[in-house]
Amino acid sequence: MEHLTLIVPAKNEKESLPNVLDELKKYNLKIIVVLEKDDLDTINAIKEYDCKILFQTNKGYGDALLQGIKNVKTNFFCIFNADGSFNPVELQNMYDHAIKGNADFVFGSRYMNEALSEDDTIITFIGNKIFTLIGKIFFSLPISDILYTFVLGNAQKANTLKLKEKSFSFCVELPILAKKSNHKLISVPSHERVRIAGKKKDNAFKDGFLIKISMIKLYFERN
Numbered sequence: 001m002e003h004l005t006l007i008v009p010a011k012n013e014k015e016s017l018p019n020v021l022d023e024l025k026k027y028n029l030k031i032i033v034v035l036e037k038d039d040l041d042t043i044n045a046i047k048e049y050d051c052k053i054l055f056q057t058n059k060g061y062g063d064a065l066l067q068g069i070k071n072v073k074t075n076f077f078c079i080f081n082a083d084g085s086f087n088p089v090e091l092q093n094m095y096d097h098a099i100k101g102n103a104d105f106v107f108g109s110r111y112m113n114e115a116l117s118e119d120d121t122i123i124t125f126i127g128n129k130i131f132t133l134i135g136k137i138f139f140s141l142p143i144s145d146i147l148y149t150f151v152l153g154n155a156q157k158a159n160t161l162k163l164k165e166k167s168f169s170f171c172v173e174l175p176i177l178a179k180k181s182n183h184k185l186i187s188v189p190s191h192e193r194v195r196i197a198g199k200k201k202d203n204a205f206k207d208g209f210l211i212k213i214s215m216i217k218l219y220f221e222r223n
């Protein structure tokens, strides 16, 4: 997967991220970890690993991803969480779809045949279903798991989308703007694991609310 760079957003992931980087070693991928400068515990935990560390200038999950994508030098990027919930064995299938030109953005989905989440709660499951349905109805999104954000995509195309969400609303902004720009989106089955250690960074109610606002804004914005 020589044309691929992983973008790993990390916030207080000193326990999980070293395990994730260990698991990734055998794949020999380019890796950019994006975190805040003062997240010293995470920085110290990964200093022996072969990855680029990028300090985000602002705060937030979306901000980290925006900066990561801007720094990708390969044709493709993949958002890869620092908590161990994504399995790198799934990258090859996503990459093959991108290389063959089957899609510009390949979205992992936990809600297809042969897919699974070990980490869903009833709240995240219902929230996801509702936002995915809104995505289908109002934006004609052909994806089945809008909030998962295990996405492998064309870096150059992502960089022309004018992404700006610095919060978890990035999850909906990326597919919606990609679709508005007529890029091709597909879903592929994914098996989400539970995070290895550490704490969840998002809040289902606060971030769910921000995502709703963001979708309304995106609906009324001109293409």
Ligand SMILES: Nc1nc2c(ncn2[C@@H]2O[C@H](COP(=O)(O)OP(=O)(O)OP(=O)(O)O)[C@@H](O)[C@H]2O)c(=O)[nH]1
Binding pocket: 008, 009, 010, 011, 012, 013, 034, 035, 036, 056, 059, 060, 061, 064, 080, 081, 082, 083, 085, 119, 195, 199, 200, 201, 202
């Ligand atoms: N750089 C950066 N990374 C972040 C920020 N917020 C979350 N992340 C990372 O983004 C990824 C997704 O966040 P999670 O907390 O795992 O969100 P989640 O998957 O909904 O929650 P879990 O169910 O606990 O896995 C993880 O790798 C986090 O470390 C942030 O503000 N800055």
Ligand SMILES: [Mg+2]
Binding pocket: 081, 083, 085, 195
């Ligand atoms: Mg997670």
